[in-house]
Amino acid sequence: MEDIIIKELTQGSNVKIAxxxxxxxxxxxxxxxxxxxxxxxxxxxNQFIDSHLDNPWTRVVVLGINEMKTKQYA
Numbered sequence: 001m002e003d004i005i006i007k008e009l010t011q012g013s014n015v016k017i018a019x020x021x022x023x024x025x026x027x028x029x030x031x032x033x034x035x036x037x038x039x040x041x042x043x044x045x046n047q048f049i050d051s052h053l054d055n056p057w058t059r060v061v062v063l064g065i066n067e068m069k070t071k072q073y074a
Contacts, residue, residue, distance in 0.1 A: 003022055004020060004021070004022055004023070004031060004032070004035045005020070006020055006021075006035075006039065007021075011069075012064075012067070014067045015062075015065075015068050016063040017061070017062050017063075018039065018063075019059075019060050019061075020032055020035055020036060020059045020060075021058050023057075028056045028057045029056060032056075032059055036059065036061055039061065043063055045065075046061070046065050048060040048062075
């Protein structure tokens with residue numbers, strides 16, 4: 001999809017954080033839904049969307065969230 005920009009950060013082989021940005025002039029929901037479906041390839045993922053939907057052109061997707069390293073803070 002030429003109207004989608006993906007910026008990706010990886011940790012190990014299972015964890016990916018990807019920021020999807022739609023740059024076209026049509027309804028971004030349809031295009032982002034399809035791009036994320038293709039990107040995740042049926043794997044489980046978490047998705048973060050602007051809570052007020054003021055910015056429907058950007059989404060953050062996290063694959064492998066359960067495999068991420070954790071730290072305990074006091």
